[in-house]
Amino acid sequence: MSSHSVTPVITTDGETASPSLRTLPSTQLNITRDQTNGVTAKPVSGLQQTLGSLPIFNHLPVNSKIGVDDLTRMKMALLSGIDEEVKFALKRYLRYSVNASYVIKLNENLDLLPIIMPLITRCREYIPQLVGPISSQAFETLQKGSTTMLLLRNLAQDSENTAILATDNELKSFVLFVLQWANNFNSKDSAIYQSHASYFSELLIYTLDLMEAISSYIAPAKKDDLYFQNLCLIFRDTKDRYCVISILRSLSRLLVRSKSDQQSAADNLDDNLLNKIVHNLLVEEDEELIMASLDFLHQYTLPGSERIKTLLSHKERYDILVATLPILLTYRVPTPDYGSLSKTNIRLLQRVKPQPPAHAPELPMPLLKELFELNEPMRATSWLRCCFERSLNAEVTQILLWKTYEQTFSEQVKLTDRKLITAVDFIKNVSNALPGASALVVVDEATAKKKFVIRGIQPRRNALSIAEGNKDIDQSSPIQHETLDEVVNDNISSEAIQISLPDIAFPETLSDVSKASASFLSLVSNDTSEIVVQFIRDMKPLTLHQIADVPPLNKVLSEFIHSS
Template structure:
């Protein structure tokens, strides 16, 4: 049986390595010793050639094993061959033993050209010690175990040691210092001390505490201490031993302990054990075997946990045990998938893969064998390469004979075996959903063969579930692989796109789109059939979001390569593909309204203290009314209800009189204003929530107020509730006849309000530009400054006009413009256009170029100078029309997601890659472009980018303007189109 787990690539299999191993094998065969080709330490194998070279570099086995001159040498060598090992000491001895058993004798013969010691004193003994070059049968003695040494004593030990001295390897004599008190120095190495006699240890069991004197007498002699006669204490015949014997006193007898008699009443457990022993002896006499020394369930031994038991059961190859393991592993992988990891249970992933591969035996006349040897055996039809995968697996599968099955009903044993295979596939599918498990399984080449075998099984309804599991496994693992165009897995995934199963198509497209996603290598997706490309583009028209997402994921990876884009151009309707992608940019977009100036500010604007200033046109309309309607309209225009608002009666009456003061003096024929008392009463009639109050400030002072109203920040039309326009003309004060543009404090804003843009324009002409009118009310515009007349007086030719609307800097601040017509045209760009035909006007909504003055008199009707539309120049207080955003889906990070994001990424790839294609687009109709005056500019051949993206350019700009989610991606897309000449 093949090993359960893949061997790590720790051996470099070169021609030199193979030649060395063969030579070494012949050497051991001739020597009659066992040779291990690839010694294993932990999970790694030792490269004998590399180890041999490394030890020879250090001076050979004897030099490395010399603990005096080269300490810890084997640890250093072991750390090089086994990096990251936690127990270096143990691993070093294992590496040393591997060298000792396989290479030590060969080193003596190959390097020193000498005959090595016989195997009885080399390979057959432990690797402890060194000095192999000087080891002979005469001077080497097998080491005695520690237990034998600890048990040896007395005469036996002495005899053993005497025997050992005759067989041990001679060692270098050392100078030894004689012990004090010895009769003479050690004359020779052969003289030895007599072994010490045994001293019986007598523990002190007395309960009374001994005195210092008595305890000193009872102490046993200390080995090595001298006596007065100059003899070593504790040796045979010494005075210390004699004194110990002489001072020995027997311990006093201890009182006997009374033990209770065991009866069934006071010790039932004792009699229960006796009964059990008798029953066991009875069973043994009848031939019933006992589990002697084994802890059986129910006797305190819980056994292995469910995880270990399931793993061992799966590796047992027993049908019942496999069924048990798979049943529980399905539940564990589903409920504990985030905790259950392959790296914590070595061999589990390999066992599951092998179990799933067994499905081929149910439908083909083959039983796959897994080989972990890179030799000619792998070329056989029924052998899979467990080291690097099987590159010709598709050819092997095609050569197999399919077992004839009449219908979907399978035999009972086949159904049970297929059920276990399905469970193993489901476990693998559940496990690889965890990222750590996916990384672990991706390093097993055999899992690729599993997916290929499952996807290429004969068409049968019973294997559809397993094939879906295999596709989902591939979807999680392809991001860790690099697959070329001839890889069996790549060809098998492409073949699934031609299926009629929607789930199979979607999963296979996702797996193809994720190839090498987590690697630096590019996923080129080469040799995709033309029919497959056409199908993928056609599926984008189906109202299936999941299928569209899978197709766009594939196209995003496919269009990242210029060669693929060139194939796509020649294979599919590229214009139709781009149109569909552009339509998907606003897929499921939701409309959001954002009002530019109606959004409440962070800090509320302060309430104005005085009523707003109205223009003369508004005042003239109000003066024409009769009282009390005049005051009511003025109040509705300039004030609004506010429960917290308050204004004094004198301030309200003063604002009312000041608003109509100039008109009443200029036109005294109008009826006078209401008296103050009636005006205050009319305030409550106009605003039901307003009440006149008298506040007692002090004993002698009162304050007359009106609560419930406050001044408007922007006056409104009292009938239509339409806000009036504020004049933002910032006329600089004059210093010595010239405008002071250096001091901002001198700048004052007009602040008057006008009901319409036309009246505001007329207000600016009359109040600020001082443009006169003729008798018919038309504006007199100068055509020649030297002959134009103003009120019968010649206009100064040095008179200059400028625009001071809201800090406008269109004209030069000093020189301005000599044409009031030009300045008047420009002022209209600051005003809104309420005309329904504004969208049809030319750029800037200016008067068409063929508009002329009336009868050459320099007069211009207002209809010829309509103000600019699109809400330009609105005052800060006037609300703009709401802006409508068409935003698409976002993810949890508020970034673009879904079909719109995938579509814009594919479009960007197309624009970038088509720009790199040389030459004009083929089969493109030559188009004639004409200028605004109708003259023909010429014929030009369009580029691919221009041909494909020019028809949808307006749609792309619309998406960029209205979709804030895709705005950044749309900007990069339009840059790519512009760079490609689109």
């Protein structure tokens, strides 16, 4: 069940504000008891300012005698019973409840609640009179009572204060009194006087806020629980969003700790009320309303399977839950943008094998000198291995191969007594230097002329050293190397480059609504009754699709996934 904190309400002049003006204070002030006595500390900045900078503190004249501390002054004002003093004290308490509520904690001011409760209980006499014009005295009494309820509502934001308020029978009796009169005013037989409707609505709001705060402390609600019954009656008729959410939270908390073997207030809920709660799931843009409704449904079905059957037995509720719960699993969770893929033009760019060089690579001078020092045919063999590589379908003309070799070493041969291998022996030596290469005579189809070529070799892009050239030949047998070349060549020519596709981002976290929806589904899936089994079967297709889009759902929906 989600937690809920109600925002303190007070206007700048100390009067009560309408529900639409509720705002959370932006700062929390640290104030000591001495500071409430008018003893101001040295000026500081930020949050550590003193009451001297607040509207609720009045600077005392210089050199004047300091009187009682502010809390005592406020308490004595309440006890005096003087109208202006009581109003002053209430306004001051309200400001403390907003800006420094810890100064007036109920467990540290044990006499505060007994002092202010009469201001509330006096309203009992005048609330029934709101069906018609009332005296100014009645109006003043009701206004003080409403302001006091606002004060208690603000103090109820602290759990320690709430625990004390929940044990005060006088306060709980008044809360029930207001709830009952809210239903009386909503009835056809007893309508509230039109000019007083807004005033009573404000009092009802503060009462509902207090009820929401103390409901967990008075749970579980019995079958004949008057708080639960009157909240349901108000919920049935109200169209106020704030009231609907607050009542749902109170009802949920009143069902906490319910047991399946004991009668509960939830057993009295009729189809109309359950339908209204389920209908709230259709309000897509109201997260608070959806969360309050899901929390109630979770608490309603928690104690046993009978309530699950009751919830699903109505076709309208069944259909809404089947349609909305899978959607709520991804409520405000960014799902993968598959649409970006459909908008992307997918193209495969063919990768073409680059053409081999037309000529043998130029030899570095050190390598050239090293090759020249070798005797024939070793020089020719090493030069071929350094400058050419085997390629199954490539070929080089015999005359070009020989002329290249001859031009590389002819100038140096003339200056020494070394000899150059003959052209015939050079051509014969090619197959020995590069196994798999063969001298062939081919006919040019275009010219019908014969052409003498060496097939199975092609120029390297960069010359290898003698050792590297020999190693390249020794690593495999001619047949194996040819087969490897064939495979490599085919792969290179068929390989393609794909353009970059948009990244698909999957969410890593869930929203509160998605967690609550998953929790409710897991709870329902534990039941094995026929209607629940059918409910799960109807939901699974869309639910599994949502799980595929939102991986974190796998963990929280494990029970649902493995259910029948």
